[in-house]
Structure formats: C-alpha cells, structure tokens
Amino acid sequence: MTASSSYQPTGTHGYRGANAGEERRAMARGLPTALVTWPTFAALDVFVVLAVFPSASVTRLLLYRLLGEVILFWLFLLARREKTSAELLDAAHVFAVWSTGGLISVMALEFGDLTWNYMHGLSIVMLVDATILPTHFSRSLRMTLPVALSFPIIMGAGASLDPGLAEQWSSPRSLVIFACNYIFVLATAILVSAASHGLWSARQQVYEARKLGRYRLVAPVGRGGQNEVWLAWDESLRRDVALKLLRSESKSEADVRSFEREARATSRLTSPHTIRIFDFGASSDGIFYIAMEHLAGADLATLVRDHGPMPPARVVHFARQVCLSLAEAHDAGVIHRDIKPHNLYITRVGDEHDVLKVLDFGIAKQATMEGDATMTDVGVIKGTPTYMSPEVISAGTVDARSDIYSVGVTLYYLLTGVAPFEGRSFGKLVYSHLTLPPIPPSLRAPGPLSSELEEVVMRCLAKRPTERFQGARELLTALDACVEQPPWTPDDARSFWTARAAQPRNEPPPPDPGPTVRLRPDKAVPVA
Incomplete structure (x- = not known):
C-alpha cells in the first residue's frame, strides 16, 4: 500500500522520530519568509547610513546582509532535501538563528551607538524563527537568549576598538537609554519562547491525537468503500507502514468481522507478490486498523x-x-x-x-x-x-x-x-x-x-x-x-x-x- 511529523526534543537541540520529516517540511515552507524579510531590511540600512550615520560603511552592511542571506538559503536547501539528517538540520537551524542575530549586532557596530534602537532587529529574528518552527519553552529560550545577548556582548567587545563606544559604556545617560531599549529585547525573548511553547503544545496535542497504538499517522493515502489508508510511522521498528483503518461510520459487527477476516486471511499468505500484513488491532477508542508494508510505485x-x-x-x-x-x-x-x-x-x-x-x-x-x-x-x-x-x-x-x-x-x-x-x-x-x-x-x-x-x-x-x-x-x-x-x-x-x-x-x-x-x-x- 502506498509516509514524517512536529519535532520531538531530545537533549539540548535534538529533533527525533517520525516528526522530523514533517518539521523539515514546515521549515522549508517557512524559510522563504525569512529569505524575503532579511534582505528587505537592507533598504533600512542604507537609509540609516544616508540620514543618520554617514560615516558608516554601506558596503560592509550590505556584505553582512549578503552573508546572512547565504546562511538562510543554505538552511532552506537542507530543509528541502529529504535525506538531510535530523541532527544536521538541527545544527544548521541553531547556527542560522544565532548567526543572523550576531550579524545584526555586528552591523550595529558600524553605527557605533550603544543607544541606537537597531538592536530591535534581534526581536524580528526571534519572532520569525518562532513563527517558522514553534518549539517547547526551554528549547526556544535556549535559541532566543543567545540572540538577545549577542548585542551587549558584541557591543562590549567593540568598545575595546572604538573609544567613542567605550565612552558610552561609562555614561549613565547612555546606559539608561540602552537599558530602556534592551529590556524590550529581553522581554521579546521570553514572550516569544512562551508563545512558541503554546503553539508547539497545540501541535503536540494534534500529533498525539493522530496515534494508534505504536503507529503515528502521517498523511492520508487513499479512501474507498468502508476504509481509509494512511501512511504511518511504526515507532517500535522505526519504519513506514501503510495503515488501513475501518472508518468510524463502518463499525457494524459484520464490518468488523469482515475487516478482521481480511487481516487474518492475508497475514497467512507468504507470496512475495501479495501485500504483507504486519499487525492487526484496535486503538483504545475503538478504531480498528491493519498495518501492512508501505510500497512506493x-x-x-x-x-x-x-x-x-x-x-x-x-x-x-x-x-x-x-x-x-x-x-x-x-x-x-x-x-x-x-x-x-x-x-x-x-x-x-x-x-x-x-x-x-x-x-x-x-x-x-x-x-x-x-x-x-x-x-x-x-x-x-x-x-x-x-x-x-x-x-x-x-x-x-x-x-x-x-x-x-x-x-x-x-x-x-x-x-x-x-x-x-x-x-x-x-x-x-x-x-x-x-x-x-x-x-x-x-x-x-x-x-x-x-x-x-x-x-x-x-x-x-x-x-x-x-x-x-x-x-x-x-x-x-x-x-x-x-x-x-x-x-x-x-x-x-x-x-x-x-x-x-x-x-x-x-x-x-x-x-x-x-x-x-x-x-x-x-x-x-x-x-x-
């Protein structure tokens, strides 16, 4: 019969299980938004240089934007590639988020102003990432906090090379203005993590509802007569299967008897030219299913x-x-x-x-x-x-x-x-x-x-x-x-x-x- 799902966290950054494929596709669908949003702000960079900071280098700012676009496009290509491992996609995702946040902080150095509200670009990075790929609170916070902290860390390191910036770090007035702006960035990191967790939790509830025993429903394959066929993931043996379900409206005693007869009759057949039956059973809420080999063709x-x-x-x-x-x-x-x-x-x-x-x-x-x-x-x-x-x-x-x-x-x-x-x-x-x-x-x-x-x-x-x-x-x-x-x-x-x-x-x-x-x-x- 003719099969993946929300990422499940394991450890600090891991995505595992049947969910990996579904999340990979979600990332591939969402990344075009980031690919458009990131270069769009290059126009703002040019405007700021021309109107406020004429001493800043437009060329370097555009190169930073180009580097960020390349990183995001690389992540997009990995997400589009079905054979990309969950580990590689996870690492690339973390690298892309942290890198784009870091690039915004590096670009802020071009303006040399601790009080400049350019730091709010970090909020946009966090919001876009949470929209593309919601995840649980602790993981989201581990993604957003490094992005939020990149601004004071990089601006602090830049003070050793820029006397003017170093002077701002010692100015109470500059520090107060910086704190007033930066508190919104920190608040965004926390609120984004909470909102991301809410979306992730809702997806997990839907995901759990699509489980029959050890089989996780992935996508419908076909429907006819009294049955539906789904592509499913066998969590025990970690393989795709075709799961044939007896529709809820077809649960008369005769229908169930016929469904069971099909499972028992076919399971005894061993010809390589007969579909293989792996399992037959019913879920706790009374949905009968037959698990059989998943075929491509x-x-x-x-x-x-x-x-x-x-x-x-x-x-x-x-x-x-x-x-x-x-x-x-x-x-x-x-x-x-x-x-x-x-x-x-x-x-x-x-x-x-x-x-x-x-x-x-x-x-x-x-x-x-x-x-x-x-x-x-x-x-x-x-x-x-x-x-x-x-x-x-x-x-x-x-x-x-x-x-x-x-x-x-x-x-x-x-x-x-x-x-x-x-x-x-x-x-x-x-x-x-x-x-x-x-x-x-x-x-x-x-x-x-x-x-x-x-x-x-x-x-x-x-x-x-x-x-x-x-x-x-x-x-x-x-x-x-x-x-x-x-x-x-x-x-x-x-x-x-x-x-x-x-x-x-x-x-x-x-x-x-x-x-x-x-x-x-x-x-x-x-x-x-």
Whole structure:
C-alpha cells in the first residue's frame, strides 16, 4: 500500500522520530519568509547610513546582509532535501538563528551607538524563527537568549576598538537609554519562547491525537468503500507502514468481522507478490486498523492512464506475478473477488523493478473454512462491476475461477486501455457480462498481439466457469507458453521507471471504475 511529523526534543537541540520529516517540511515552507524579510531590511540600512550615520560603511552592511542571506538559503536547501539528517538540520537551524542575530549586532557596530534602537532587529529574528518552527519553552529560550545577548556582548567587545563606544559604556545617560531599549529585547525573548511553547503544545496535542497504538499517522493515502489508508510511522521498528483503518461510520459487527477476516486471511499468505500484513488491532477508542508494508510505485490503473496500453510482453510479466499470488491464496481457500488494476501495485524490491503486489483482500472469502463463498456477508454480494464475473453477478457459486475471470478483464484492459465491457448504467454492464461476447483484444490493441495471448485472455473471459482456466497455476502454464515480441527485460523495466521518475506528476490516481457494490442475491440474474 502506498509516509514524517512536529519535532520531538531530545537533549539540548535534538529533533527525533517520525516528526522530523514533517518539521523539515514546515521549515522549508517557512524559510522563504525569512529569505524575503532579511534582505528587505537592507533598504533600512542604507537609509540609516544616508540620514543618520554617514560615516558608516554601506558596503560592509550590505556584505553582512549578503552573508546572512547565504546562511538562510543554505538552511532552506537542507530543509528541502529529504535525506538531510535530523541532527544536521538541527545544527544548521541553531547556527542560522544565532548567526543572523550576531550579524545584526555586528552591523550595529558600524553605527557605533550603544543607544541606537537597531538592536530591535534581534526581536524580528526571534519572532520569525518562532513563527517558522514553534518549539517547547526551554528549547526556544535556549535559541532566543543567545540572540538577545549577542548585542551587549558584541557591543562590549567593540568598545575595546572604538573609544567613542567605550565612552558610552561609562555614561549613565547612555546606559539608561540602552537599558530602556534592551529590556524590550529581553522581554521579546521570553514572550516569544512562551508563545512558541503554546503553539508547539497545540501541535503536540494534534500529533498525539493522530496515534494508534505504536503507529503515528502521517498523511492520508487513499479512501474507498468502508476504509481509509494512511501512511504511518511504526515507532517500535522505526519504519513506514501503510495503515488501513475501518472508518468510524463502518463499525457494524459484520464490518468488523469482515475487516478482521481480511487481516487474518492475508497475514497467512507468504507470496512475495501479495501485500504483507504486519499487525492487526484496535486503538483504545475503538478504531480498528491493519498495518501492512508501505510500497512506493503505482498501481496498474495509474500506469495505463499515464502511459497507455502496455506491451504484451510486459502484460504477461505482470500476469504471471498475479497468478503466483493467487495460486497460494486459492490453495489456502482464499478467493480475492476484487482483482482489478487498482488492486495490483507495481513497486521495486531491491534492484528488481516491475514487481507486482496484489492488494486489498477486503472482500475475500475463505471457502474452505467458511463454507460456500457465494457471499461475503449474509444477503449481499460484493465486487467491482467492471471486473465482476457472471457467477458473482448471478449469485452463483464463487470459487477460484471467479478470480480468473477478473484477471482476464484486467489483462484485456492492460493490452487495450479499455475494459471488455463498458456501460453507462449498472444494468447495461451486468447484461454485457452475462450475455455478450467480448470483442477480441487484438482488434482494440494499439499493436500486434499473438494469437496465443489472445486465446488466453478470451478463455479467462468465458461466461461459464467450466470453460475457463480452472486455477491460477493452469493460467500460469498457459502464460508461460506465450512468447511475446519484443520481450520485456529488466533493463526495459529500469528504463521505464527512470523515465517516469523524471516526469512531473500532479494528478491523483485514477478513480476506481465504480464503487465496490453490494448486490442483493434476490435481484441477481442467472447465468445463461
């Protein structure tokens, strides 16, 4: 299934855990404000020099501004880079805040006036940082106090080189004016730390609310039927997982039973082409979840939408992997009943590309353990109409051959870019599945298609189960006899995914071809 979060403090400056990625993104979003604010004040520097301190060096002031901008831009680049470690980003953040505060104090030396209110620039640095990245009070205070203290420290050090500045340090009047200005800087440091803590605390409460057991919810991945899928962080094993949740409005006894059945059935399957289940449970407030492996890649429906029909050899490559998954499932008495491109996910395992995983056993039935697999729950039949076999529609006996039919519809779609039967109404679609022969895929595919592969697809789409392949292994044997040209090689797969990664993509996954429906058996139509 297709995953980070507010920084959690550990030690003096540390950011750790799943929160690091989310805070990195927050920093990347907020730093453009600092990148604009910092150089904007260069205009004020020039004005002050021309109007008040003509002896100050404009060139040095602008160089200081440029140095600060470079430091902030460096921090921005680190925040944009996903592979930046939390430790490095933490250190760079501290360095950037302290450096910009120090630069303002150094620039104040150019004016040589202890009483000049240029020190209030430090308040702006503290405010901008707290806005970009709120944190707890003690850490915020450790960030703001060095910034606030940089002014008296640097101005004190500068007094050893500037007699005029040294004289101000010994003048009661100058010290009083300095104190009146500086107390606002210190007050800002404390108030900013308190406000930062308030924002951080609110974020932490939201963050804690997004936790189920040891799993921290990071971002929603998808929603359909009765379930939601979230990218989550496993805090025990420190890895991304896909967390499938039973929606709060779907908590009938039957829904929970079906959800648990999916978890138990899938967890027993070990094929490398079946999604792996790690955990099943419920939170303290009654939210049921299934934790499964998190996959990076795309489902077959997305690939066809983005790239069109696939080369026949690649279709055979994917079909073989579907058969390997289903063979094990069928041996265990598990009938998937919702095979379709949206539930077939293509990912990478190690250096192997184009690895297929069968997803979503949510409406699967265990025929060997629970009797007749006609219905998932009493009185209803579930499935996706475009890929539903005639016997499912007609409330007949559902077995492994029903999955074979759905595989046939999927292969047809991959080869041609369209399903064998399409209808604007549910009734028309059902009628087509029950009575109409499909148009041979060779007449709709964009390129040549071998007679052997076409025969495989058409046999999968036979109306009567007895006329189809009788199991996934028999279908696999038939696919092995299909020699498609040109062949699909590992280099072809690697090149495809490299090219795809270079293309910008903002489109969401294609919509499911109609929702999974509940069909009343008493309304079903017998197979002719």
